[in-house]
Amino acid sequence: MKTENPRAWFLVLPVILLVAFNALIPLMTVVNYSVQETFGNNVFFWQGVDWFEQILHSERFHAALGRQFLFTGIILAIEIPLGVAIALAMPRKGIWVPVCLILMALPLLIPWNVVGAMWNIFTLPDIGLMGYGLNNWLGIEYDMTQSPLAAWVTIVVMDVWHWTSLVVLLAYAGLVSIPDAYYQAAEIDGASKWSVFRFIQLPKMKQVLTIAVLLRFMDSFMIYTEPFVLTGGGPGNSTTLLSIDLVKVALGQFDLGPAAAMSLIYFAITLLVSWIFYTIMTKESKE
Amino acid sequence: MAKIKLDNIRHSYFPNPKSDDDFALKRVHFDWEDGGAYALLGPSGCGKTTLLNIISGLLIPSHGKLQFDGQDVTRLSPKDRNIAQVFQFPVIYDTMTVYDNLAFPLRNRGVNEAKIDAKVREIAAMLEIEDMLSKKAAGLSPDNKQKISLGRGLVREDVNVIMFDEPLTVIDPHLKWKLRSKLKELHQQVKTTMIYVTHDQTEALTFADQVVVMNFGQVLQVGTPQALFDCPEHTFVGHFIGSPGMNVLPAQVKDGQVWVAGQAVEVSSSLESLPEGKLEIGVRPEYVRISDTGVEATVRNLMDVGRHKVLETLVGDIKVHVVLGENQQVSSDRVHLQFEPANTRLYADGWLVDLQHEFEEV
Numbered sequence: 001m002k003t004e005n006p007r008a009w010f011l012v013l014p015v016i017l018l019v020a021f022n023a024l025i026p027l028m029t030v031v032n033y034s035v036q037e038t039f040g041n042n043v044f045f046w047q048g049v050d051w052f053e054q055i056l057h058s059e060r061f062h063a064a065l066g067r068q069f070l071f072t073g074i075i076l077a078i079e080i081p082l083g084v085a086i087a088l089a090m091p092r093k094g095i096w097v098p099v100c101l102i103l104m105a106l107p108l109l110i111p112w113n114v115v116g117a118m119w120n121i122f123t124l125p126d127i128g129l130m131g132y133g134l135n136n137w138l139g140i141e142y143d144m145t146q147s148p149l150a151a152w153v154t155i156v157v158m159d160v161w162h163w164t165s166l167v168v169l170l171a172y173a174g175l176v177s178i179p180d181a182y183y184q185a186a187e188i189d190g191a192s193k194w195s196v197f198r199f200i201q202l203p204k205m206k207q208v209l210t211i212a213v214l215l216r217f218m219d220s221f222m223i224y225t226e227p228f229v230l231t232g233g234g235p236g237n238s239t240t241l242l243s244i245d246l247v248k249v250a251l252g253q254f255d256l257g258p259a260a261a262m263s264l265i266y267f268a269i270t271l272l273v274s275w276i277f278y279t280i281m282t283k284e285s286k287e
Numbered sequence: 288m289a290k291i292k293l294d295n296i297r298h299s300y301f302p303n304p305k306s307d308d309d310f311a312l313k314r315v316h317f318d319w320e321d322g323g324a325y326a327l328l329g330p331s332g333c334g335k336t337t338l339l340n341i342i343s344g345l346l347i348p349s350h351g352k353l354q355f356d357g358q359d360v361t362r363l364s365p366k367d368r369n370i371a372q373v374f375q376f377p378v379i380y381d382t383m384t385v386y387d388n389l390a391f392p393l394r395n396r397g398v399n400e401a402k403i404d405a406k407v408r409e410i411a412a413m414l415e416i417e418d419m420l421s422k423k424a425a426g427l428s429p430d431n432k433q434k435i436s437l438g439r440g441l442v443r444e445d446v447n448v449i450m451f452d453e454p455l456t457v458i459d460p461h462l463k464w465k466l467r468s469k470l471k472e473l474h475q476q477v478k479t480t481m482i483y484v485t486h487d488q489t490e491a492l493t494f495a496d497q498v499v500v501m502n503f504g505q506v507l508q509v510g511t512p513q514a515l516f517d518c519p520e521h522t523f524v525g526h527f528i529g530s531p532g533m534n535v536l537p538a539q540v541k542d543g544q545v546w547v548a549g550q551a552v553e554v555s556s557s558l559e560s561l562p563e564g565k566l567e568i569g570v571r572p573e574y575v576r577i578s579d580t581g582v583e584a585t586v587r588n589l590m591d592v593g594r595h596k597v598l599e600t601l602v603g604d605i606k607v608h609v610v611l612g613e614n615q616q617v618s619s620d621r622v623h624l625q626f627e628p629a630n631t632r633l634y635a636d637g638w639l640v641d642l643q644h645e646f647e648e649v
Contacts, residue, residue, distance in 0.1 A: 190395035
């Protein structure tokens with residue numbers, strides 16, 4: 001029986017057009033820039049893969065990429081377990097459920113640059129609550145504009161504060177979808193709390209956690225606004241993550257060719273790592 | 288294995304129950320004999336799952352005591368009661384193999400691996416799932432998953448009782464029968480007390496030696512399938528069991544006679560010291576005869592259910608079913624019904640009048 005109808009393609013045409021205009025055409029423009037050199041006035045010279053070679057051998061790029069992976073690694077290592085732990089601690093029934101959900105959702109509703117600005121003020125050593133408190137009440141010397149370590153701790157804590165909720169909400173959604181019978185059966189089988197987590201809760205959360213890891217990987221790997229507003233990439237280059245570096249190249253130095261090549265490499269890495277995550281995390285369920 | 292005693296169990300989901308209506312279980316006082324195959328039968332919302340959860344320990348009753356072999360277990364956790372339960376939807380540990388699923392309850396109890404292996408293989412053979420032992424449990428069909436959740440109950444030695452909470456709900460019709468006879472067979476092999484909760488009378492009557500019929504948060508009757516059919520102690524039992532169920536007609540008692548729709552009717556019940564309450568007679572369609580005299584009825588419908596024909600008639604505005612003999616014909620729209628006296632009973636407020644039931648003493 002033939003159920004395919006080629007005319008169905010017309011139905012997806014609007015989406016194809018939309019994607020073409022907002023993704024494919026801009027991307028192709030970038031590809032176009034990445035193989036040419038320009039000195040302005042719309043005059044272009046063919047450059048081949050030179051920019052790619054230059055970027056791939058650039059120490060500056062290696063350093064930014066290293067910082068980026070470090071940042072994303074720390075973020076995932078903190079936010080995923082923490083998010084799951086908070087979701088486990090949240091009530092499953094009762095009047096506290098909506099309260100917890102709203103409290104959890106609040107950070108997610110704040111725009112990125114506002115988060116950056118908030119934390120900027122929050123950490124000021126002279127007037128910010130955290131900056132002042134650490135220096136004056138706890139006696140810890142803290143100034144993120146001076147110390148790279150303090151700057152790193154601050155952007156990590158800020159991201160954890162801003163985005164752990166996303167993991168919590170996803171994990172919680174996975175948890176509440178587990179029927180009571182599973183917990184009852186586990187109780188009858190004499191399972192310990194750890195066994196319940198390991199054999200019931202974790203497997204049932206797996207799919208949403210896959211999504212959580214992917215989202216948090218992509219978002220943190222492409223993070224720009226918050227650290228830019230908070231530290232501006234400093235002190236020095238210590239918090240210059242890939243996207244910040246990219247903007248410096250593209251708009252600060254106006255090196256369109258290298259910037260385009262860098263964005264394509266950046267894009268390819270993001271895509272590759274996402275694909276690796278996805279393949280590993282869904283591999284088991286296919287067996 | 289154990290004898291399970293429900294000693295005046297009452298349960299309410301409200302913190303401060305005021306009237307009887309606040310109780311999901313009004314009062315249950317009942318013994319489950321060791322090694323019996325019981326069915327707990329009743330419509331949705333009758334309290335059967337509440338009762339089951341009280342026995343398994345997932346719920347603590349608000350009143351009353353639960354005893355296993357004389358030992359009070361009312362407040363013990365499900366784990367310490369050593370019971371097993373099979374749920375409506377198969378509960379399996381998705382990430383484990385079938386083998387690990389079956390071994391799980393034993394591993395949690397610290398049994399050594401050699402013993403676990405022997406036990407798991409024995410149970411797998413019993414359930415005929417040996418060929419699946421190394422497979423991931425997640426990919427199995429619902430009936431096999433249900434077998435595994437049953438198997439997790441069977442692997443433990445000295446399980447006091449295995450309870451089934453409508454275990455065949457998600458099973459395909461053609462497998463239901465197979466799994467049901469498997470359960471019956473297993474009961475004969477392992478001799479553990481089994482309680483099978485269902486709202487399906489066929490399931491209850493085929494599985495159980497003793498059927499406990501519940502409704503309105505109380506036990507209405509306990510008996511063999513035959514006893515429930517022959518002598519329902521409550522009109523609900525008569526109505527719920529049998530297809531079609533027992534006919535129930537309003538009645539009066541006057542001058543030492545029972546009157547139904549203006550006709551004197553003979554019943555098997557004694558008319559002395561009748562309890563107060565609304566009087567009704569109950570008679571199964573199998574014991575109603577078409578005759579020249581008797582209660583007048585209008586013919587509504589004739590249904591052929593295969594083995595016999597069922598005539599639907601109206602007495603006043605009450606439906607009365609009649610099972611017709613093989614070659615019996617009904618020619619006119621108006622018929623007269625005779626009720627076989629030996630199988631026609633009198634009920635007061637739903638309860639059989641001959642019965643000295645305990646509920647009034649409370």
